[in-house]
């Protein structure tokens with residue numbers, strides 16, 4: 064059976080729990096329209112994350128949806144593009160701070176989402192969730208991982224979800240809806 068890979072992130076900064084990691088794990092093994100969901104946890108540290116990611120993308124899955132929490136917004140953002148930029152003062156989980164580095168040396172300045180983002184947004188909105196399309200995934204790990212995946216797999220996309228731990232059930236349902244539209 065073909066797989067849809069879901070990636071989520073572990074803790075970082077003040078976030079000792081990360082809804083993205085918990086939500087994707089709750090969906091691990093789910094079968095949707097002939098596809099099997101496979102959840103992958105990534106540390107919020109670039110080198111370690113891309114190493115795990117490269118293993119997870121072999122053999123190439125049918126699609127990848129990456130998920131991360133947003134500390135700034137309490138809605139759902141479907142990211143339209145990822146930039147070839149890593150630039151952050153908030154130390155990652157390996158204690159690293161990065162200024163003006165590319166995700167991929169000589170890679171294109173940006174790559175776009177290839178998942179059906181408008182349809183996913185519509186499904187979330189119909190479920191009563193506040194969802195929007197976004198053209199700024201930041202310059203931290205979410206952007207970097209989205210860029211890395213979108214350079215290697217199509218369709219690929221990224222969903223930023225609310226960080227409040229008490230909203231995990233809702234976040235899980237939102238990711239499930241995104242998977243269903245993708246499948």
Ligand code: PCA
Pocket residue numbers: 072075081083107130131132133134201203204205206
């Ligand atoms: N959110 C961060 C990285 C990990 C996560 O869940 C971000 O938006 O870049």
